[in-house]
Amino acid sequence: MAETSPSVGRGKSWLRDIVESILPALVIVLVVNIFLAQATRVEGQSMEPSLHNNERLIIEKISYRLHPPQRGDIIVLRPPRRASVPLIKRVIGVPGDLVEIRDDQVYINGEPLEEDYLNQPTKGSMPPRLVPEGHVFVLGDNRQASNDSRSFGMVPYEDIIGRAWFRYWPLDRAGLITH
Numbered sequence: 001m002a003e004t005s006p007s008v009g010r011g012k013s014w015l016r017d018i019v020e021s022i023l024p025a026l027v028i029v030l031v032v033n034i035f036l037a038q039a040t041r042v043e044g045q046s047m048e049p050s051l052h053n054n055e056r057l058i059i060e061k062i063s064y065r066l067h068p069p070q071r072g073d074i075i076v077l078r079p080p081r082r083a084s085v086p087l088i089k090r091v092i093g094v095p096g097d098l099v100e101i102r103d104d105q106v107y108i109n110g111e112p113l114e115e116d117y118l119n120q121p122t123k124g125s126m127p128p129r130l131v132p133e134g135h136v137f138v139l140g141d142n143r144q145a146s147n148d149s150r151s152f153g154m155v156p157y158e159d160i161i162g163r164a165w166f167r168y169w170p171l172d173r174a175g176l177i178t179h
Contacts, residue, residue, distance in 0.1 A: 037058050037059060037060045037061060037162070037165070038058070038059055038061070038161075038162070039057070039058055039059075039168075040056075040057050040058075040059055040076055040086065040088075041054060041055070041056055041057070042054060042055040042056075042057065042088055043085055044145070045142050045145050046087075046088070046089070046140035046141070046142050046145055046146035046147065046148070047074070047088050047089070047090070047140050047141050047142060047146075048119075048141060048142045048145075049117070049118075049119050049141065049142075050074065050090075050117050050141045050177075051074070051088060051141075051164070051167070051177075052173075055167055055170065055173065056167070056168050056169035057088075057164050057165070057166065057167050057168070057177070058165050058166040058168060059076045059161060059162035059163060059164055059165060060162055060163055060165040061161065061162040063163055064157070064160060064162070064163065068094065068095070068157065069091045069094065069136050069157070069160065069163070070091065070094070071091055071092065071093070071094055071097075071108070072090065072091060073090070073091045073163050074088060074089070074090050074091075074163065074164040074177055075089060075090075075091060075136075075138065075160050075161075075162070075163055075164065076088050076160075076161045076162055076163075076164060077089065077138070077159050077160050077161060078159040078160075078161060079147075079152075080152040080153070080159075081152075086161055087147070087148075088140075088164060089138035089139060089140055089146070089148050089149075089155075090117075090138060090139055090140070090141060091136045091137075091138055092106060092108070092113065092136075092137050092138060092139045092149070093108060093129075093131040093136060093137030093149075094131060094136055094137075095131050095132065095133045095134065095135060096130075096133075097109060097130075097137065098110070098128045098129070098130050098131075099126070099128065099129050099131060099137045099149075100126060100127065100128040100129070101122055101124060101125050101126040101150075102125045102126075103125075104121035104122055104123060105121070105122060106122050106139070117141055118141055118143070120142075120143065120144065121143075122139075122143045123143065123144060124150075126150055129154075131154060132154060134156055134157050135154035135155060135156050135157065136149075136154065136155050136157070136160070137149045137154055137155075138155055164177045165177060
């Protein structure tokens with residue numbers, strides 16, 4: 001019977017220690033990233049003044065498994081035509097809502113939508129659109145510079161990655177993201 005040298009035994013032990021430490025950590029990171037939360041970066045000005053270019057966010061992925069998106073939620077979604085960069089938008093209409101834009105105002109079911117997060121009116125017009133089941137209507141807060149449901153239509157629930165939950169960069173703006 002051949003004997004194993006002590007250096008080979010130490011090498012196998014070191015390799016086993018690394019595998020036992022790193023593999024579970026990688027599995028945990030993958031599970032968290034796929035099912036619970038992930039980091040993302042704001043790209044562009046479409047959500048100003050609420051969110052700014054290059055801010056860093058944590059998006060949570062659990063709440064929409066428990067309940068549908070709510071009006072006012074800021075969501076991250078897979079863009080239409082499957083462009084590579086996810087979009088960040090605000091939910092304006094939920095299933096059953098009739099969304100319309102006229103006279104520089106968004107209307108939901110014939111009533112003006114209160115949007116205290118905006119710093120400009122919603123220019124232009126859009127005839128009434130009914131939000132179907134399993135979909136949301138989204139707009140950017142910077143309506144003049146936003147690619148949103150006005151151009152690409154309703155967003156199916158399955159294209160929603162998660163809800164913007166926490167801003168962690170820049171540090172002076174860190175905190176929970178609310179309506």
